Amino acid sequence: xxxxxxxxxxxxxxxxxxxxxxxxxxxxxxxxxxxxxxxxxxxxxxxxxxxxxxxxxxxxxxxxxxxxxxxxxxxxxxxxxxxxxxxxxxxxxxxxxxxxxxxxxxxxxxxxxxxxxxxxxxxxxxxxxxxxxxxxxxxxxxxxxxxxxxxxxxxxxxxxxxxxxxxxxxxxxxxxxxxxxxxxxxxxxxxxxxxxxxxxxxxxxx
Amino acid sequence: xxxxxxxxxxxxxxxxxxxxxxxxxxxxxxxxxxxxxxxxxxxxxxxxxxxxxxxxxxxxxxxxxxxxxxxxxxxxxxxxxxxxxxxxxxxxxxxxxxxxxxxxxxxxxxxxxxxxxxxxxxxxxxxxxxxxxxxxxxxxxxxxxxxxxxxxxxxxxxxxxxxxxxxxxxxxxxxxxxxxxxxxxxxxxxxxxxxxxxxxxxxxxx
Numbered sequence: 001x002x003x004x005x006x007x008x009x010x011x012x013x014x015x016x017x018x019x020x021x022x023x024x025x026x027x028x029x030x031x032x033x034x035x036x037x038x039x040x041x042x043x044x045x046x047x048x049x050x051x052x053x054x055x056x057x058x059x060x061x062x063x064x065x066x067x068x069x070x071x072x073x074x075x076x077x078x079x080x081x082x083x084x085x086x087x088x089x090x091x092x093x094x095x096x097x098x099x100x101x102x103x104x105x106x107x108x109x110x111x112x113x114x115x116x117x118x119x120x121x122x123x124x125x126x127x128x129x130x131x132x133x134x135x136x137x138x139x140x141x142x143x144x145x146x147x148x149x150x151x152x153x154x155x156x157x158x159x160x161x162x163x164x165x166x167x168x169x170x171x172x173x174x175x176x177x178x179x180x181x182x183x184x185x186x187x188x189x190x191x192x193x194x195x196x197x198x199x200x201x202x203x204x205x206x
Numbered sequence: 207x208x209x210x211x212x213x214x215x216x217x218x219x220x221x222x223x224x225x226x227x228x229x230x231x232x233x234x235x236x237x238x239x240x241x242x243x244x245x246x247x248x249x250x251x252x253x254x255x256x257x258x259x260x261x262x263x264x265x266x267x268x269x270x271x272x273x274x275x276x277x278x279x280x281x282x283x284x285x286x287x288x289x290x291x292x293x294x295x296x297x298x299x300x301x302x303x304x305x306x307x308x309x310x311x312x313x314x315x316x317x318x319x320x321x322x323x324x325x326x327x328x329x330x331x332x333x334x335x336x337x338x339x340x341x342x343x344x345x346x347x348x349x350x351x352x353x354x355x356x357x358x359x360x361x362x363x364x365x366x367x368x369x370x371x372x373x374x375x376x377x378x379x380x381x382x383x384x385x386x387x388x389x390x391x392x393x394x395x396x397x398x399x400x401x402x403x404x405x406x407x408x409x410x411x412x
Binding site: 071073075080082083092104105127131134135137138141142144145146148149150151152153155156157185186188 | 277279281286288289298310311333337340341343344347348350351352354355356357358359361362363391392394
């Protein structure tokens with residue numbers, strides 16, 4: 001238990017350093033930086049923690065500093081993994097702050113994970129006090145939207161093997177961080193197809 | 207030629223009415239509404255017009271009021287259709303206003319199309335004068351991001367037949383507006399697979 005607590009403390013310290021370095025990189029004034037620090041929204045949670053369940057109302061924004069969060073849907077009792085969020089990726093609701101529509105998916109930490117959790121109310125307050133922050137978040141959201149659209153387009157145009165090669169190129173660390181059956185689902189293929197692709201690639205590279 | 211000009215004029219008038227109704231629905235002040243109207247950024251272009259080519263620098267935001275814009279990539283000489291933008295959808299660059307990275311895709315109007323074209327400089331100017339507009343655009347971008355992520359997740363989890371059924375449910379008008387081979391590509395399947403799916407569905411519904 002003590003070892004596990006020590007491990008979480010180490011992750012939290014590493015995440016706090018990353019957060020501080022993020023805050024300093026945004027080009028904000030000292031006052032704006034202090035306002036963000038004052039939220040003290042950094043949390044470290046254990047592997048297996050569910051951040052969100054199907055049916056929950058999703059009213060926060062998560063920003064991953066260290067760790068991995070899996071998004072999955074439960075379809076006829078089967079978990080369908082659709083995304084992995086890792087360092088420097090954020091997750092927010094599609095439905096806005098006042099939505100009465102419950103979440104259709106789950107968010108599960110597949111590793112001990114450090115993340116900031118900001119509610120919509122806190123965000124709104126911060127934007128009111130520091131309009132420049134809202135400007136920054138507007139540009140970030142637009143950029144993330146187009147990156148997401150480009151990822152979707154690339155996925156549509158790719159064969160299963162090309163999708164795997166693309167992950168090897170763009171997020172190589174993911175291959176070793178998550179179970180293969182979840183990775184297969186994330187790539188939109190069956191686990192046995194992923195296994196065949198990996199064998200073929202390893203033979204071609206011998 | 208006169209008939210074609212008349213047709214474009216009719217589309218432009220219809221789009222201008224839609225735009226006015228959009229502007230009025232945002233809950234803006236009269237001054238904010240006037241500022242948007244003053245841009246006069248509504249354009250109507252003919253079917254076949256390329257709004258963007260591979261290699262171009264993309265520094266505007268398009269908002270479709272009437273018509274249809276196809277996004278496609280040219281891969282080994284073959285057009286791969288990845289998205290159709292129709293009424294009330296917007297297209298902006300992934301790479302931000304100052305990007306020196308050229309576009310990887312094409313945007314082609316598959317119908318006579320009315321759209322607003324706003325440059326990043328115009329947007330920046332508008333936000334500076336009316337910060338509330340930036341607030342509105344930040345919320346819209348975040349909402350669109352999550353909708354895009356949900357569409358991507360649904361696509362991954364669906365079989366080709368489920369993808370077609372989903373389009374029938376969510377964007378039924380698209381089926382009749384675009385050629386079947388482009389629709390197949392958009393659904394990430396071969397034209398002959400789409401043809402088989404359509405036959406199967408039509409038999410099951412007889």
